[in-house]
Amino acid sequence: MEVLEMKDMEVIYEHPKTLIDINTHYCPGCTHGVAHRLIAEVIDEMGMKETTIGVASVGCSAFAYSYFNFDFVGAAHGRAPAMATGIKRVRPDRIVFTYQGDGDMMSIGTGEIVAAAGRGENITVIFLNNANFGMTGGQMAPTTLPGMKTSSSPNGRDVEQMGFPLRACELLASQDGASYIVRRSLHDPKNIRMAKKAIRIAFETQVRGLGFSMVELLSTCPTNWRLTPFKAAQWLEEKMIPYYPLGDIKVIPAISELKI
Amino acid sequence: MAKELWEGNQAFAEAAVRAGLKAYFGYPITPQTEALEYMSARMPELGRTFLQAESELAAINMVYGAACAGVRVMTSTSSPGTSLMMEGLSYIAGTEVPMVLVDVMRAGPGLGNIAPAQADYNQIVHGGGHGDYHPIVLAPASIQETVDTVYGIFDTVEKYKAIGIVLIDGSIGQMMEAVEMPPMLEVRKDYPDWSVKGGFGSDRRVLTSIHFNPADEEKANLRRMREWQEIEKSETRFKEYYMDGAEMAVVGFGLAGRIALSAVRAARADGLPVGLLRPISLSPFPSQAVRQVAQQVDNILVVEMNSGMMLEDVLKEAKGSANVEFYGRMGGIMPFPDEILSEIKRILAGTTRSDAHPREQWLKRMESIA
16 A cells, blocks of 8 residues: 655645634634634735734634734724724834724724724724624624624614614725725635635735725624524525625725736 | 923923824813824924824724834823723723823813813822723923923833823913923834734734733732832832921922912911922822821821812821811812912911811812802
8 A cells, every 4th residue: 555655745725824723712603713714824825924913802802812823912892993003003014903893893993993994094904793792692783683682682683772783894985095895704615715815805905005904704603693503604694694795895996906 | 402482282292202202192182282283293294103093092092002012102181081091091001011191181070171170180190990000190390390201201101111191280281481302312213022013923922901810810910019019119209398397288289289389488488387298200109208298297288279189198198197188279270379378377377277077178168169
């Protein structure tokens, strides 16, 4: 029998260098881990492991800095875009990104994210939307779908009382300062590949000094949705995508022309 | 360098520029806005960072980011803005990164008005933000002293990786005085070892205020409290005037202390044995100096432009040693020297001595204002 030695094999896929090889605290079936991996792969591929500074927010991803193998700071709830602005303005030669959830960015942090987009701040925002406050146990977020049951909307989100969900991409795309605003989903392999490409373009936008970039990633929260990981992915596809349509919401011409 | 006439807000902004300030983030609020306006022209002219934030919340968090990147950074605001910054200050304290805030106090609570006051004492000195931490708080009493204080405080905060707050009131911010500006320092080109700069693997830095394990948080808090003991030993500042042979002392900080000095001078001219203790570092508080003064004199009059916030800190040290009384004006009203002089004379006459809390006595005397 022929014995294949490791040295004879070509490495076509490996653990990203910028992702620490440990178990995360994320629940089984949660897509935070997928998002982390995509970011790490992109930073590896772009050769930015020694020039990137991440900004963690508050929520399940408050501990994101535990998993990325490069410099990180932890922001106050909702303030990550302001903190990232402070870093980027004094270190414009560095790549600065925030990693924020929907509770953080679209509830307490709307002021900071809208202002950062309006200024055309040359930072990248990775925005995970799982339609609830995950960390505190699944309360209603501004992104919670109409009728959706959460621990603080036990009878379902009543739009008469609690209003309608906020759509981050559409809101930010209306700002002249925003350059790259897209929505992707992490519910299946095809969409995950498209999400990675979008993350790559978002970072390329920053590297080229083309201004504010944000990738919204529709994400699952099986624990708080009370669904199995598989059912959660199905629920995302059936319920979330119709409300939060995938696609390029705003891409300025200089970015459309990028060849990667 | 020759003396020039400077407005207080612009003067402290220029002092910070000369201290090698790399970045300023702020938000307009009276009576501090001239500092922001000054920086908006001055910082870009020197190739440094200026950004008008969308709120004080954002401004302090921009400062937080820049401080984590290891540069000299500051913001300035006035009382309602300071309230908003408390969140950021707590996170900055928890992360242990150095930064400077100048708080140009106005009257409150709430919107209050834009006239000078000293009612941020409690929220600044005793910490408005959550958690166990102390900022270094300095309260100068003139524009020259403000300039020197702001110029020097960056070295202090960087030494301890602490928050430095320069507490002045709206009148110091808005008035003009002759000032000698300190020499211009260049912006530091290197970044401290602890700062985030883009580091991979073993060179990775994580700056956060989280200690998720309670035992770790307690350890961090204990360490900070021990460091604070060092700061108390080295950074306590105060000034005494006419204390030789004084049998009575006035204690006041910032502008109230300066107005009190006029009253003390007038009292001395009348042959009254009165001196002044002016705390400059409100945090760390000059407790030892207050204790010594309390042992020397029979009477202490605390004068503040608030309802007696520092009074409580003076009482803690002086109670039992000297009779402590209080005189304060609030709401944007400044005390006149002759008001303080009549308080001095009343106390020295000894006819109104009471065991009631000094604030109670003062409130009773203030009944004429209703």
